[in-house]
Amino acid sequence: MGKFAVLDHPLIQHKLTLIRDKKVGTKAFRETVNEISALMAYEVSRDMPLEDVEVETPITTTTQKQLSGKKVAIVPILRAGLGMVDGMTSLIPAAKVGFIGMYRDEETLKPHEYFVKLPGDIAERQLFVVDPMLATGGSAIMAIDALKKRGCSGENIKFACLVAAPEGVKALQEAHPDVDIFTAALDDHLNENGYIVPGLGDAGDRLFGTK
Ligand SMILES: O=c1ccn([C@@H]2O[C@H](COP(=O)(O)O)[C@@H](O)[C@H]2O)c(=O)[nH]1
Numbered sequence: 374m375g376k377f378a379v380l381d382h383p384l385i386q387h388k389l390t391l392i393r394d395k396k397v398g399t400k401a402f403r404e405t406v407n408e409i410s411a412l413m414a415y416e417v418s419r420d421m422p423l424e425d426v427e428v429e430t431p432i433t434t435t436t437q438k439q440l441s442g443k444k445v446a447i448v449p450i451l452r453a454g455l456g457m458v459d460g461m462t463s464l465i466p467a468a469k470v471g472f473i474g475m476y477r478d479e480e481t482l483k484p485h486e487y488f489v490k491l492p493g494d495i496a497e498r499q500l501f502v503v504d505p506m507l508a509t510g511g512s513a514i515m516a517i518d519a520l521k522k523r524g525c526s527g528e529n530i531k532f533a534c535l536v537a538a539p540e541g542v543k544a545l546q547e548a549h550p551d552v553d554i555f556t557a558a559l560d561d562h563l564n565e566n567g568y569i570v571p572g573l574g575d576a577g578d579r580l581f582g583t584k
């Protein structure tokens with residue numbers, strides 16, 4: 374089974390509390406989602422492999438560490454996942470970005486894929502799939518299905534969200550037990566409309582000012 378981690382760094386917790394407030398407007402919501410995503414990138418990338426490299430400092434020659442593993446791609450699930458991209462790339466600037474567009478049917482809560490655009494070498498990369506909300510888990514499961522269909526291995530996929538519902542974590546772990554899951558908060562439950570409680574509402578609408 375992949376790792377499941379709640380990233381409880383105080384700065385992450387504090388910033389997440391700020392954006393749960395329904396009075397927070399689009400600008401502050403977007404900026405804070407990016408700040409949280411940067412802090413999460415730091416934790417999510419913690420086990421990236423290193424190799425020794427020789428460096429000549431002004432004083433001497435020394436053996437130090439540099440990143441050695443697979444190149445990274447960040448894969449936001451549109452729209453809401455877009456809000457996490459700038460924060461992630463602020464820490465991993467060389468990452469490529471792939472896009473999976475998905476919306477949830479409001480009645481059935483089933484995800485519908487409407488767009489996929491990925492780097493050509495996606496199967497060779499370490500992937501960070503991002504979506505602020507893991508609710509039923511349907512969108513994340515379908516996005517990871519789409520990546521596996523294109524040759525990506527679950528061991529190279531990490532899923533990061535801001536708020537997860539227990540129902541979504543269970544569904545994602547059952548569907549993709551090889552994928553690590555990181556969240557800033559594990560909330561209580563889903564309501565009858567498929568929204569996370571207490572949650573923060575519809576992340577896409579709050580990020581882009583729609584509805
Ligand atoms: O409280 C919520 C719940 C869901 N969303 C949006 O839906 C998908 C995730 O839903 P799944 O049921 O896990 O497929 C996510 O992309 C969000 O955009 C939300 O914003 N707020």
Ligand SMILES: O=P(O)(O)OP(=O)(O)O
Nearest residue numbers: 451452453476477577578
């Ligand atoms: O999952 P949805 O339907 O909320 O999509 P979006 O992220 O575009 O708001």
Ligand SMILES: [Mg+2]
Nearest residue numbers: 575576577578
């Ligand atoms: Mg939405």
